[in-house]
Amino acid sequence: MFFVSDIYTTPPDKFDTPLQKETYRVLQNLHIPFERVDTDEAITMEDCVQIDKKLDMKMVKTLFLCNRQQTAFYLFITAGDKPFRSKDFSNALGVARVSFAPVDLMEKMLGTKIGAATVFSAILDNNNAVQIVLDKDVMAKEWYGCSDGTTTGYMKIRTAQIIHDFLPFVEHKPSIIEV
Template identity: 80%
Template sequence: MFYVSDIYTTPPDKFETALQKETYRILQSLHIPFVRVATDAAITMEKCINIDRKLDMKMVKTLFLCNRQQTAFYLFITLGDKPFKSKDFSNKLKVSRVSFAPVGLMESMLGTKIGAATVFSAIHDNKNAVGIVIDKEVAAEEWYGCSDGTTTGFLKISTAQIIHNFLPFVGHIPAIIEV
């Protein structure tokens, strides 16, 4: 059975990654309220269904994408159950066709591993090398559910606070697209 903890409103006592620690530090400094759970490792959207139930929200799917030359990077945030179509994404942004970025780049550029891609990776992107792209349907949701930078920690936060407070604070203005 997949473990999901009780709901907490405070950061974890112990941090697994530098990104996770910085995520909670920034949320607290911006006075952005959150609730969180600790879980068994969840690297698939199927595992996130249990988290969705516990937190009464829908987990987003965060994809790290790049062009063939690996010179343009995107963090695409969409609904968890929505299929990704590279052609549609590329057409909406009027960019070259994209695909999933290599695992090594995810770790070096975003500070996360497979299954832990998160909007909070923008904390590490101080050169704005990664464009943040949010599906219009995600932007319309009241709640934003995502990883805290690990595969064992998940948050529920106001979507508006992610878009209007957190992202501008870390120097990113997201593109919101309808795909």
Template identity: 70%
Template sequence: MEDCVAVDEKLDMKMVKTLFLCNRQKTDFYLFITCGDKPFKSKEFSNALEISRVSFAPAELMEEMLGTKIGAATVFSSLIDTENRVKIVFDKAVLSEKYYGCSDGTTTGYMKIKTTDITGKLLSFAHHIPTVIEV
């Protein structure tokens, strides 16, 4: 399995890529957190979840549902999604890392955070149960 590529070995941190996706009808939404250097393949993602093909959700829905703009998707938006309309999906490779780097919800700010703090604390507080897939 391919691991995430380190941004800076001294920081012991990997950058993630967070994608806001939806089905064709725009009724099912996904926030997919994967390795920053890994190409996204819609077919692999859909097959892993056993769902119909997905595509990138419209920018206006991202702003409305997650409170962020294109290029600023973040797992922290789960706090805004109080109705749990967006399913949080992790690439298994991300969860094998102690830390990862992610957007702070802007296009210019980033942070380093413990992976277990995201999966164990943040998502629990936000009432989101993440799904883990291997792609």
């Protein structure tokens, strides 16, 4: 059985990654409330089903993409149950075809491993090398469910606070697309 802890409204007692620590520091500094759970390691969207039930929301799917030359990078945030089609993404954004970025670049640029990609990686992206791209469907949801930068910590935050408080704070203006 997949373990999901009780719901907490405070940061973890100890942090597993520098990004996780910064995520909670920024949320506290911006006075953004959250609910969070600790879990067994969750890598796939199927792993997130129990997390969704516990937090009463739907987890977003966060994909780290790049062009073939690895000179343009995108953090695409879409509905967790929505299939990803590179062609649709590229057409909607008006860019050359993209693919998944290599694991080593994900760790270097986002500060996460596979399964932990999160909008909070924008904290580490001081030179705006990664473009945040939001699916219009995500914008319409009241709640934003995502990783805290680890594969064992997940949280629920109001989507409006991600858009209007967090992203401006980290100086990232998201592109909104419909796919």
